[in-house]
Amino acid sequence: MAAKTERTFIAVKPDGVQRGLIGEIVKRFEQKGFRLVAMKFLQASEDLLKQHYIDLKDRPFYPGLVKYMSSGPVAAMVWEGLNVVKTGRVMLGETNPADSKPGTIRGDFCIEVGRNIIHGSDSVDSANKEISLNHRLWMRGRIPHKADTRSSLITTLCFFSIPQHKAYTQCFIFIMFNSTRFF
Numbered sequence: 001m002a003a004k005t006e007r008t009f010i011a012v013k014p015d016g017v018q019r020g021l022i023g024e025i026v027k028r029f030e031q032k033g034f035r036l037v038a039m040k041f042l043q044a045s046e047d048l049l050k051q052h053y054i055d056l057k058d059r060p061f062y063p064g065l066v067k068y069m070s071s072g073p074v075a076a077m078v079w080e081g082l083n084v085v086k087t088g089r090v091m092l093g094e095t096n097p098a099d100s101k102p103g104t105i106r107g108d109f110c111i112e113v114g115r116n117i118i119h120g121s122d123s124v125d126s127a128n129k130e131i132s133l134n135h136r137l138w139m140r141g142r143i144p145h146k147a148d149t150r151s152s153l154i155t156t157l158c159f160f161s162i163p164q165h166k167a168y169t170q171c172f173i174f175i176m177f178n179s180t181r182f183f
Contacts, residue, residue: 005082007037007080008127010029014071025105034081037079049066092105
């Protein structure tokens with residue numbers, strides 16, 4: 001089967017954000033050669049999360065997953081590249097960190113399945129659905145989030161096309177997390 005350029009949805013979950021792992025995750029995807037197409041730092045509403053995880057609604061862990069994902073901010077990203085969905089899943093590691101190999105994101109940074117720091121689309125169809133769902137939210141220009149000092153200091157909407165220049169990417173992310181101005 002021929003390799004295809006595609007897009008995937010990757011989200012750093014609240015525990016990954018709290019532990020300061022966004023930069024490391026962006027770095028790994030950039031080093032692999034993927035292109036960051038969009039990124040948004042947000043406090044996801046329960047309604048959005050229920051739509052996002054609708055395929056898991058009958059699973060016993062669903063209520064806890066929605067509660068956990070709404071417990072803090074997430075960094076939602078769209079990445080583009082050759083076979084990015086499949087390769088991204090390999091880079092993430094297994095859902096259960098105990099089954100993840102060293103060198104994967106979950107293998108290097110996680111120990112508990114309920115706090116596995118990152119979400120990645122599991123198929124091209126899922127990626128398209130997740131990107132579409134989040135794109136509608138991003139384009140509305142308002143983000144429902146809990147009022148706290150940290151989230152009020154963060155620019156919440158960033159659509160950009162980044163040239164393959166790592167210093168620019170790192171500078172942009174620094175500005176995004178430390179600026180109170182909207183770009």
